[in-house]
Every structure is written in C-alpha cells, then in structure tokens.
Amino acid sequence: MQLPPLDAIRVIDLTQFLSGPHCTQILADLGAEVIKIESPEGDLSRHIPPHFIGADSLYYMSVNRGKQSVCINLKSDEGRRIARDLISTADVVVDNFRPGVLTRLGLDHVELRAENPRLVWCSISGFGQDGPYRDKPAYDMIVQALSGGMSMTGEPGRASVRAGIPIGDLSAGMYAAIAISSALYRRGESGRGDYIDVSMLDCQVAMLSYQAAYYLFSGKVPGHQGSAHDSIPTYRGFRAAGGGELVVTANTDRMWQGLCRVLGREDLLADPRFATNLERFENRNVLLPELEAAFLSRRVEEWLPLLEAESIPTGVVNTLDQVMADPQVLHRELIVEMEGDDGASVRTIGNPLRFSDSAAPAAGYPPALGEDTRRILGGVLGLSDTDVDRLAAQGAVVAGAGGVAGR
Template structure:
C-alpha cells in the first residue's frame, strides 16, 4: 500500500540531540519523513535526562523522538565519518545542532557534500548562528531567553525576570528550522538545487518579540515586566476564583466589558467615569482590578468560564497539566497519544497538532532504542550485506542491538 503521508518520499539524516533538533525532526517524522536518528557511542544526551523513565528510556527522550529510525556510529573514527558521509549523500536533508565548527572537525562539510549532491539541504541549528561575536558561546534555553529580551518582559513588576515555563527558545528554533526546510524543499522542486540553512536560537527568540520590538523601535520606550497585566487592556488578565482555580478573561471590546460587569454583578461599573472607556480603565487599573478580583472570589473557576462562554466573553481557566490531559477539547482532538513499539513498549505523550484533510499521518511509533535500527539502516539505505554490517560492528564503527 502506498504511503500517503505528506513527506513520505523524504529521507532526513538527523545528527541532532537534546531538544531543538530532535523537536524539528520529530515534526518532519510526524508528517511522514523517514528520519534516521544518528547517535554517537554515548547516545543522545536526552536518553539520560532525569527525572522519569519508562523501562530503559527517559520520558524526556520519548517526548521528542517518535517515528524515527536509529543508527549508532562512531563519528570520531575515519570509517565512521565515511559512513556518515554516505548516509548524508543518500538523504534529502541533513540536520545538525553541533556547536559551529564541529561538523567540519568530524569531516562533514556541507559545501563538499553539496558539491557531490547539489540537491542536498543542510540545516544547522545553533545557539547564535554560524557567524557573529557569539558564534562559539555555549547556549542553553534560559541563556537565549535572557539574551533575547523575552525574559525582561516576563514576571512580576517588582521581582526578577522569569523564564517561560516551557523551553520556548529550543522549541521555537526547531519549529523555524522545520519551516525553513520545507521552504527549501519547495524551492528544490522548482530549481533542483538544495540549500544551507543557518538557524540561530537567539534569532528565533528575537523574531518572537514581534510587536514588543516594534513598539520599542517606534517609541524608544523600553517595555518592562507586566506580570499578569496587558500593555493596553485592563480587562485582559488573570483572577483567582473561589476554589483556587485561576481564571483568565480577555474583555477587549466595550460590549465584552459591559457583559463582564453584568456577569460579575457589578453593572454600575459600566457608567463609572473612572472606567467608561478602555483608556480610562487602563489609567485607573489599580482601582479596577481589586473590585473585579473581589467578585471573582464568589464562584469557582469552571463556573466562571461557563458563564463567560455562555455570554460571549472570552475566558478560560489556567489548567494544571492533570486537567489538560483530560480536557474535553484536548480529548476530542486526540492530542494525547500512545506510542507503541517492539517488545511491547508503550508510552503516552502529547501528539502531533497538525491535521490534514487528505494527507495521512503515520501511526505514532515508540522512539527507537539505542542502535535498534543500525543493521536495517545500513542494509536498506546503503545496501550493505550481513557480512559487511558484522565487520563494522566488530570493528567498533557502529553499534547495534
């Protein structure tokens, strides 16, 4: 039966580890790409990330490596480097997230490989890009969040800056990389030429400053931490409910403001001169918020969300993860999936958020064990026979299970 997934004819050599790169390649694998995850003898660092495990696998690793194939190669040996070059030339896309210069030291040059295969697409993901004064600076998600300015906008006004609760710098780089790769593939379909893509985590985070950056560049005013407040809308924030659940509302129009006042049983606020317009409400926010907060303490969070939903005021509750996993909308969309693999391995993770009407999505497969696919990759991709594969194993060039 023909594979009808969107990227079924795409082969990706994945030289990445930890998060940004594996997240990118998992996105491609979820769309049907044949992703070959190549690891060194020590394995992807993510295989050892605490705190939780399922059998021999860490949950961290399981969350970002589904639907891939595995091969283990000693990239420090000449024979291993030659093997990686052959795999690269047999692929459509190569993705790496080493520090700049490491691939060249390992005998992997995008320029040389593309000279042999002009259609090859090479994507590098790094903290700060392949050039510039920070090129060789070590990068972790929190460092990039800080340098990008994003952390300066997050947290309470009178406290220290706070990183986002998810590793957004890593994840954003992975998403931008997948988008760039798809664009390069589309261009290749027209020109036959591949490309070299340079993705910087810092660039990606700076790009996500979006209107905050534009505001500063226009006004020269440096924005600061807003806590739970919005720059320009007083009734766009978080309130505590009677049961301890937090409620967020986004009453962004005059109609929504009036409706919110009625829901909260304070209709007199609509005609209060302090709060008559959105600008008035923002100016007098210090007086308004305590009044609204007092009213929110009269009911539970879910009850407030239903009242707002029923009356056309955008609202939600701040779900903790236990609530997210049983949320009716999340359940309806099938966003919690079970990975299945060999040896009856199973794990539940958050699934792929992309739904196609026509293209099929591969069934979510358990991430590969360390070296689980070494023999299969060498045979099916490079055409090596059993004796040749055994010789590579015996010489320590590859590992297989």
C-alpha cells in the first residue's frame, strides 16, 4: 500500500494569512495531518475580498486545503491548556506570530520542546527572532522592497514594482517546508527535534542569487531588469505584431545563429560586434533595437513554429486565462476541484509535487472555522461532548455541531 511521504506526521498550525499557511499546505499535500488552531475570529485571510464561497474568501481557500480547523481562544487559561495538550501530541508546530507573542501567551517553544524533545518547531517571521528589525511588522511587499529584489523589478527608467505574485510570503513558506522536512529526517536518525527560525527577509535576500554575487564581486548596483537578463542579451522578452509578447532564450552561439535566420537578419552574423556572446553583451544597446524591430514584423503565433524549428527555446507570455487552458497544465492536473460536505465547490491550484512510489492525498476542502474542534478534542485528547460543551461555555473553544466521533 502506497502512503504519502509525511504520513503519520501531525502538524499543529498556528499560522494565518499566507507565509505560514502556504508552508503547512505543502506539508498537508505531502500527507501530514495538519490541525489548524484558529482564534474565535478565525484566520484573518478568511475575510479578504473580493471573492467568497459562503463565509470564506478564495484567498483563504487557496492555501488551506487538506487541513482541519480547531477554534481555541488562546487568551483564556483553559484555551492555552488545550493548545499545550495538542502540541504535546505533535511532531511539528508551525507559527508565524511576531517574535515574543507566543511566549507571552504561555506557549514558549523552549519550554514545550523540553517537554517533547522530538518536536520540530518552525517560526516564520518577517525578520527573524533576533537582530535590529526583530520586532518590526512585515508584509510581503515590505520584504520585497527591503530585500533589493523590487529594485530590479520593472522597466528601466520607471518606478520599481513588486512581483505579480507574493514571492516574499511564498518563498518563506517553501523554505520553511524544506527545513521542517530536513529536521524530520534528522530526527529519524537522532531522535531529537529542532527549532527553526525562518525570516522572510533572509529568504528573499538568499533568492538574489547571481545578482548578489555579481554585486559583491563588481560593486555595481543592478537596476531594473525589465524582461531582460543581466548577462545574456538574447535571453529576454519581445513584443510582436498585434501586441502579443513572447520570450526567447537564445543563449548559445548555435541559437544565436538560428535566431538571426528566423528573423531574416543573417547580416548580423557578419557583424564583428555580435560575433560572441561577450561581444553581443558589450554591444547590447546597439543589438536590442535591431531585434525588437524585427520581432514586430510578425505575430506571436507566427514566430513560435519558426523559432521551434531552429530549436530555440521560446514561449508565449500567457495571461491567466491562457494558463488555465494550457494543455500541459491540464495534462498535469494542476487545477483541482474541491467539494465541501454542504455541496459547495471551489477550483484552485493543487499539489505540484509528483512521487512515483508515494500516494498523493486528495485535495481536501478547506475547513470552516472550528469545523473539527469536537472531533479533534475528542479523538486526540479524549474529551467528551460534555467536556467540549463546558469549554465552549467558558469561551475557551468554539465548537461545531458534530460529535467527537466525526463531522
């Protein structure tokens, strides 16, 4: 029988919005049991406009599939006790509170890991658990700006823009999932867990990649990249006739020669200014207007087969409607439809990971607020319906209508 890679791993999810929920959704996609602890108000992302299914936003639904929701008031003594009891049963805890908040709530990772040495605890924050920015609030765009990545995004001569997707949040979530998986692997050898400190800013700075190496070597500060590449002038986007856009990655001499043939500009091959990639790079300000003018002579759909015939990697700059109808995306079944117990359904992007010898969990409909409180407190902590009703009356939890045996 095939099992998911993280089968039998229990994750207590103390996160909201995007960076933390993205991390725990990856873990759920890998087969972990993810128990999302929410306040009586719920994850704030449940309320983000403009699109809603029932009471919950599509924003929330896009990063919370396959989880279970337990609603606990961490401001109450009984609520904190219940949270501690759940954490004592866990393999992993993920939080994205600002540093120090959980300690003030009586959920200090040092104390709880001392009680459960096998526990892997990962804290995601804007700037990490130490340093001069430790207590500053951070959002995706702030981190994109501070990291330097935003200073390279946009067209030359125009204002900087943030990336079209929230890469500050998403990359922190992915790095956290990698770190957690690594800590679980090491725990299998040592028997001990770990504490992981993931900073959104650290992750974004790490993703500067070769641009950071270029600066540290040369001292030259890169500007807006537009759709170009800082090393290869024929690795870039071009506008075509009719307003369409495509990207071309002619990054070898063979591809350069093929590109000139496709464009009907064999004369460029005889120009000594463009004889090698280095010379093309040094003379890119002369070369690029020639290429841009040539690409404007045909439509995107005319260029693609010509470029592919010369084995030049190319692609259309797709809009989202084109992506969702793309035959490769459809073949890989990246769009999933999730159905709730009440008959509601929502389509979103599913798990991109494929394993040949491991099962993939079905995409579970994101939980309603407190939907699983009774079942989890009964099945994991052994509380009866009467116990849960008492806790609910005290304001320690918010419980759904179903009994402890199921929904």
